[in-house]
Amino acid sequence: MIRQTRTLITTYVSLDILLGMAAFALAYLARFETGLFPAPKGQPPFNQYLTLMPFIGLVIPISFHLQGAYRLRRNRTRVDDFFAVLVGTLLTVMVGLLGTLTTQAYFASSAAREIGAYEVSRLVWAFFIIFNVGLSYTSRDMARALMRRRFKAGLGLRNVLIAGTGELGRHVADRFLRHAEFGYKITGFIDDTNDDNQLGYRGLPLLGSLAEAEQIFKEEHIDQLYVALPLDQHVNMLQLIEISNRECVDVKVIPDFLQFVTLRARLEELDGIPLINVNDVPLRGFNSAIKRVIDIGCSSAALVLLSGPMTIIAAAIRLSSDGSILYRQERMGLDGQPFELLKFRSMHQDAESESGPVWASENDPRRTVVGKVLRRFSLDELPQLWNVLMGDMSLVGPRPERPFFVDQFKDRVPQYMLRHKVKSGITGWAQVNGWRGNTSIEKRIEYDLYYIENWSVALDFKIMWLTIIHLSFYRHAY
Numbered sequence: 001m002i003r004q005t006r007t008l009i010t011t012y013v014s015l016d017i018l019l020g021m022a023a024f025a026l027a028y029l030a031r032f033e034t035g036l037f038p039a040p041k042g043q044p045p046f047n048q049y050l051t052l053m054p055f056i057g058l059v060i061p062i063s064f065h066l067q068g069a070y071r072l073r074r075n076r077t078r079v080d081d082f083f084a085v086l087v088g089t090l091l092t093v094m095v096g097l098l099g100t101l102t103t104q105a106y107f108a109s110s111a112a113r114e115i116g117a118y119e120v121s122r123l124v125w126a127f128f129i130i131f132n133v134g135l136s137y138t139s140r141d142m143a144r145a146l147m148r149r150r151f152k153a154g155l156g157l158r159n160v161l162i163a164g165t166g167e168l169g170r171h172v173a174d175r176f177l178r179h180a181e182f183g184y185k186i187t188g189f190i191d192d193t194n195d196d197n198q199l200g201y202r203g204l205p206l207l208g209s210l211a212e213a214e215q216i217f218k219e220e221h222i223d224q225l226y227v228a229l230p231l232d233q234h235v236n237m238l239q240l241i242e243i244s245n246r247e248c249v250d251v252k253v254i255p256d257f258l259q260f261v262t263l264r265a266r267l268e269e270l271d272g273i274p275l276i277n278v279n280d281v282p283l284r285g286f287n288s289a290i291k292r293v294i295d296i297g298c299s300s301a302a303l304v305l306l307s308g309p310m311t312i313i314a315a316a317i318r319l320s321s322d323g324s325i326l327y328r329q330e331r332m333g334l335d336g337q338p339f340e341l342l343k344f345r346s347m348h349q350d351a352e353s354e355s356g357p358v359w360a361s362e363n364d365p366r367r368t369v370v371g372k373v374l375r376r377f378s379l380d381e382l383p384q385l386w387n388v389l390m391g392d393m394s395l396v397g398p399r400p401e402r403p404f405f406v407d408q409f410k411d412r413v414p415q416y417m418l419r420h421k422v423k424s425g426i427t428g429w430a431q432v433n434g435w436r437g438n439t440s441i442e443k444r445i446e447y448d449l450y451y452i453e454n455w456s457v458a459l460d461f462k463i464m465w466l467t468i469i470h471l472s473f474y475r476h477a478y
Helices: 002-032 046-050 053-066 078-106 122-152 167-178 210-220 231-246 286-305 307-320 369-376 384-390 403-412 416-421 441-453 457-473
Strands: 158-163 184-190 206-208 224-227 250-253 266-270 273-277 326-332 338-344 394-396 425-427
Touching (some): 002 053, 078 457, 158 210, 167 184, 184 210, 286 384, 286 394, 338 384
Parallel strands (some): 158 224, 184 206
Antiparallel strands (some): 266 273, 326 338
């Protein structure tokens, strides 16, 4: 299996290098050979761009690797692949621009500058992004289609055995049954249950006891064992892992202490003693700096591009109702620290003077005429771009809540305060999945914690893209 995985990764890397260099060549042809775009500096020879192709071929696999494009998980989606390829390509262009500019500066006084040997047209880079994303994503989509055809024909399936018929084991079975396209086949369960019902769950058989695991591994040709046992069966879990190692069966442990470990666990040490940090988050150090750079760049550009529409909205608010244009409200952000969130005012002035803090509801009488439109399309959130620029918020993250509601939720909802491990966002994973406004707090926490644990640059861009696509289809936008 390891050999097959290495072969597949090598194939992907080789294909990405070839397609990347082909995309660079196509970008040159589209820019200079079609005659559609003027070239005031003249047309550089193709050989000049040809010398840069090895550089492109080197940077692309590194950029793709940083975005997880070579993590061969069967449960990768098309959206995951698209954003891994997109962000990897953008990173390649950034490195390419930095490299060519640095080289030009180094050779500023030489003949190389006179002939423009290290200059690449901006339109070439733009075309390169389009061609490389298209070619690389298409190659992955074709590979996925081929694999799913094989799975549908019963080829290449991985046999899965689940240890534990309790609630945790059933959740695992549900996920596999829901996604047959991932290429897993559940052979059944093993458990030390006294139940005489041998059907197990959803028609999946109970193949035997935990003590019979080794025999079942051999008879059923098990590839992966998913251990979903309660904490009181710790000894049995260790025995299963030992047996699996002897039989070359991959082991995946779903810990029953997930109600405590909700963020990514990380192995640390204390003077040689191994420790598990159960509340570690990936948004630390360098990752946090990258996210901040993206926030500053995108929020600055958005404020400039949206200055016209925001001016019109401000005028509409001023003319339609008495009161201020902006509404300032205290929210809780990173590490539980309060900050002042900005919104376009969508309700009548002092709307909560009698009711106190309450959730907005459908047909809320407190909304103004303009406010109804603003809230329907989330346009009242636009001033929060300034919060992002100032560092109070991020473009993507858990939505910030008012301290009044935080005090209510933190004791009632488990792990609620863990969402404050990262900066709050204008939009988030919960919102693009339909959990915004007056909806289930528990579900929102589930999606917020998933985002915190699985953060990546690609996931942020994916959420921003889904926010734009779903903007006019949001439920509970009132």
